[in-house]
Amino acid sequence: MIKYLKIIPIVLLVSLYSCNSKSLDPVTTSSPLIEYVNPFIGTGGHGHTYPGAVAPFGMMQLSPDTRLDGWDGCSGYHYSDREIFGFSHTHLSGTGVSDYGDLLLMPTNAVLFNNGADGKPGYKSAFSHDDEIATPGYYEVHLKDTDIRAALTVKERSGIHRYDFPKGSKQIIIVDLEHRDEVLSAAIETLSKTQIQGHRHSKAWAEQQQLFFAVEFSRPYKKVTYYKSKTSGKEVKAAFEFEADEGTSMEVRVGISAVNEAGAALNLKTELANKSFQTVKEETQEAWERQLKKIVINHPDATVLTNFYTAMYHSMLAPNLYQDVDGNYRGMDLKIHKTTSFDYYTVFSLWDTYRATHPLYTLIEQERTNDFINTFLAKYDEGGIMPIWDLSGNYTGCMIGYHAVPVIADAYLKGIQNYDTEKAFRAMLHSATRDKLGLASYKKFGYIPVEEESESVSKTLEYAYDDWTIAQMAKAMGEDREYQTYLQRAQYYKNVYDPKSQFMRGRFRNTWFAPFDPYEVNFNYTEANAWQYSFYVPQDVSGMMQLMGGKRQLEANLDKLFSAEDQTSGRHQVDITGLIGQYAHGNEPSHHMAYLYNFVNKPHKTQARVRQILQEQYTNTPDGISGNEDCGQMSAWYVFSSLGFYPVTPGANQYIIGAPLVEKATIYLESGKKFSIVAAPYSEAAKYIQQVFLNGKALQRSYLTHQEIIQGGELRFVMGTTPSEWGTAEGTEPVTAIKEHLIVPAPFIEDGDVAFKGSTKITLNCADTTAIVRYRLGKGEFTVYEKPFEVSENTILTVVAEKDGWRSAAIKTALYKIDPNRSISLKNAYANQYNAGGENALIDGVLGAKDFRTGTWQGYFDTDMEAIVDLGSTKNIQQVAINFLEDQRSWIFLPTEVTCLGSKDGVTFTPLDTAITLNSAEPHEAVSIKNVYFTPSNAAVRYVKVIAKKLGTLSQWHLGYKHQGKSWLFIDEIQIRE
Structure with missing residues (x-):
């Protein structure tokens, strides 16, 4: 425990975490x-x-x-x-x-x-x-x-x-x-x-x-x-x-x-x-x-008191005031501005804090919430866009989504409106209509293709939620056109749902990114894997359930989530911590998931999981937070969940009931009213709700509204040691559902190769199995898809789905016929998350872009790349060209040496040209693509071998050197011209 020093003599803190520490008495309003x-x-x-x-x-x-x-x-x-x-x-x-x-x-x-x-x-x-x-x-x-x-x-x-x-x-x-x-x-x-x-x-x-x-x-x-x-x-x-x-x-x-x-x-x-x-x-x-x-709790256990009030404390460390006492501040244009009508802030970790921290502020920091939103609008004026993650007048370019948008919408819909609401709405639309960070593809196709933008699945899902909050604010403001537009965009999550695996997956050239491993952490997700993003549809849980097959299937999938093996594969991601199965409490995309059981009328499963997380993931120790605290989000989750409810969908004005950890709590509202929570009989084992009473009346539904809290009153829980029937009846569950302006998901290639030899059989599908799917090859007429069809030449496949007069985006895919006589064999294994399409990726005709995370490069970690291309017969080679990516900040370095050899029999190889040596260890800030060319003189060979030597251990000047880091090689494509 921490001693409270009213006077400061020299006081020694005796073992902060000693098991012999004296327990503090239960909190009373007179206790500091x-x-x-x-x-x-x-x-x-x-x-x-x-x-x-x-x-x-x-x-x-x-x-x-x-x-x-x-x-x-x-x-x-x-x-x-x-x-x-x-x-x-x-x-x-x-x-x-x-x-x-x-x-x-x-x-x-x-x-x-x-x-x-x-x-x-x-x-x-x-x-x-x-x-x-x-x-x-x-x-x-x-x-x-x-x-x-x-x-x-x-x-x-x-x-x-x-x-x-x-x-x-x-x-x-x-x-x-x-x-x-x-x-x-x-x-x-x-x-x-x-x-x-x-x-x-x-x-x-x-x-x-x-x-x-x-x-x-x-x-x-x-x-x-x-x-x-x-x-x-x-x-x-x-x-x-x-x-x-x-x-x-x-x-x-x-x-x-x-x-x-x-x-x-x-x-x-x-x-x-x-x-x-x-x-x-x-x-x-x-x-x-x-x-x-602002929230006073009673509890017999000093550890719970310490965890709760430390969480309160952490939730109030940021955002940080960024304004002098005279009102002057440095804006996002790095120029000096002045305001005395509101306090100006910085350090908005919005990808984290829009989920629970800012909703907590709408209860206990309403005036400061107005200041936060006025700050967003000032930053919009100064820098041209509302912040995503701003720090000291700088756009950091960090994290995804445009999550100033749900913060504003959530506050507006709760009646917190001491700012220019019309300007706020325009700023929200502005954030949603840019062409950066995958938004151009998102607007065009209804999802972000893997090859167009990294973290495409996560961005699609989070944009869709943000757009739903725009739709809700548009509806409240009478903006009917924007309401329809953004309600449709809010359904774009359907375009990354794979009905076969029942996971949210990346669409690579309109196929599903493969091979697929839901445990794999790769560039399709933000600090997560498929497990940890496939339940992220807080704006339309009903629609997500319908895709999965109903309530029982969502329940089964949630059970699998919490019981899955608690290991990840693919890229090591330090943020993925606090694992219960594949639920990762140490990182924000998982934070709402335990509460989803309420939506399927199984609130006792929510109660058990929430209590488990509260007790296991938060302790009164230095490592007592299971992941980055993230400017208050980890702590806000604890505060809400300890009180017995959580804002799964900010903007819906609902709080989903969990299981209160505290015996009693009182929220003191800025209006002067108070909202009290009582849990009795209290015991550590009594984690299941038997009955709930709101202001003395039985509450059968498993959620509260914001208005019920803000108007004051009492929420009383009757607790027990075994699950009850409370909240299990149809109609008592929380609902988020999009019921109008329904979209048709875009069809996808379920089976078949986009780069093929000879021919390939294409199978199409759509997440909505009742939609009519049409396709065309080249510039021909659209045909209703009824069964798989054969493709044997280079062509452009266009697919579209229709239902009830609505039509999906038309998705075009270039089908590329690889020379059937050519094949490639790789001596060393590439990393699956950087497979660029598989074994034929280096001869499939698709060139890599500058962003390595788009999946168009084949990546090799701490190993050389050696490939042999079989031309099928002896050819006269005029040129061999290979592309390499250099992105040193991401530990991707050019090879130290590239050798090109030829052979007629596949056994004896001789150089086709002089080996090319590269100074790969020389520091470079910029991301670039290096084209390496070999020009043999009248070389008649059947086999072409390319060897690219790794850098290996990173140079001393590189940050990764201190961590004994090794280099990556990224290659695409090997082009052989006869």
Whole structure:
């Protein structure tokens, strides 16, 4: 447990996770809830959280840095580390990509500019978790190597360091502006012996992050030393030495801004003024107490209290305020703007947080939700599009979907509308009508083909949900044309549903991507596999059930999901964690799945699974979050599910009932009303609902509405140890269903080869078996498809489906006849997720595009590629051309050497031309395709052998070198011209 420090003597935190820790009493409204927040939860494992001081949704995150790079160093801190490099002022909570760590300060007793990461003497220091304290708004640690005690506290845009040096020691504070990310520009300017200011502009996840700072020392420094005598540039560090005779304790006050140094100074002056360290700490902890009291729970188990209030705390760390006290901020155009009508924010992890975090805000942060949406609209004005994942005025290009859209729609439909609603609707339409990120294909075909865009299945599914929320807002606003358009687009999920396997699959040249393994993590899905995306149709669960064959089939498929082998194949994906079967709670696409049993009238299965996840996937330990915390989403799931319900479909204004973990809870709404939840009789084994009463009346349905919560009242659960009949009767289940403007799914090639020898037999099918499928070859007339047909020449196959006067998109596929006399044999195995179509991929006439994830390249991991093409008879070869992809950021490197040999008998091979040597280890930023040509002189051969040598171990300059990474070879196509 974490001790609540009303006064700060030197307090040692005795084994945060000791089994002998004294249990806290059940919460009462007079108890300080911050006692139950453990900021160390998630700092171990893959949680990627930080333990430092931060105000609710604050701009400054003042926290220790123990790790400089690596995936588990995204927040700058990892619980397994034993050394602290210093204390920086910005950190990301729970992200999967690293950034921030701006303006590092470190107290020490020697002028050392090396951080010590290389094993040489440096300013870093060992520390022990026994000497570390973290509570909301406060952090303290003892630095063992220098015997210095450091304490940190903050306001929204400013913070205070307090350092206690040992008596007689030198007193030096290192200011390191080179720490962590690549520095674009940095400077320190001394204004007086107690004041400095400057800036640090850096490049990491955000390509151009701009931070400015103002610093005040409580005592004048007597000497300053600059690294390499530089006060500006890219290697800016300074050592400030203070007179030891003037006392052992000192404070450093820091203000930050994204605008300029004056803004940082104003933030510091306005927020900190002449307040003492203790006053600032108490004010911020009082702010946290007010935040946490928005939901007050009772529970006999201190661990549940700690898990719950830590989840509340984590859900309120981001988005981050990104605006100075005078209203100035740096927008998405990186220019300075000003507003005083709303607070402007950054760090919107929308692919994660639209699912539960933002719906939680619509209950307990309604005014702030208005600010978030006003921020989206400001970013739309400044940058031309609403953010997908924005960071410090930068579009990061990370993640998929346009999930600012459901955040707005969900808020609007719940009556949260303190923004320009017409402009918001236009911005939503704008996001949905771009041509990037697969949208051009999505709009044209009703799905995204594998060969057109990576992560095509996930993007199709998430766009379809986003479009449904546009349709719901259009309907509420009386926009009938847009309602029809986007309701139809909301059904595009049907185009990636394979009725045979009952999985959502990638369509590659209008066939299903094969060979298919639902456990395989590949480029068709976003941080997931087919198991983890095939239930993602929250907007039309009824339609999904109909495709699968009804309620019982969906139930059976869900049972298989949770009981499947808990291993994945294909590409290693660090985000896929917290596996229960193939349900992956550590990553967001799975978060709604346990609640889908309610839709098939089996709520007891939801209750059992939700309780299992709550108890197994969240613990009061450093690795107590089963995956990246992701800016509040993992925590919001816990908060909702502990209360007993979850927003499966934001925008539907429904909360699906699960099984409450807490004995009692009260949600204090901004209107002054309150909504109470009671579960009785309470016991750990009583996880099954027997009856539910809403405001004293029996509630038979297994869902709530937003209005029922927001108007206040009481929800009472009668719990038991065995499943009951509650929620099992027809009509008591939640429903999401699209019943009008129904589309016809586009037909697909179920069997047959798009690149074939001799001939191929084509079988067509459609997810809607009642639709009429038509096809044509070349420019002929359309024919009703009745049975498989033969194709023996190059042609274009066009297919379309019709039903009830509606017609699907017409899908064209080039059928390519491979020279029947040619064949290819491969010595080494390619990776299945990069098979480009199989064994004949290198001679099938299809050329790879620049994005390796589109599936048109054949990939070889840490192995050479050796292929022999049999021409069928002896030919005079004029040219052999091979294409290779180079995308070094993705570990795809050109071969070091390519050799081309010929043979008449397939046994004895001789060079057809001089081997080509490539400097594949030379760094290149750009993605490019390298064409390698061989021009034999009058070579008469039947067999052509191509050998491409791998790079192997990555070069020292590459990020992957530290992880002992190996290279990939990507090849397509081997073209032999006679």
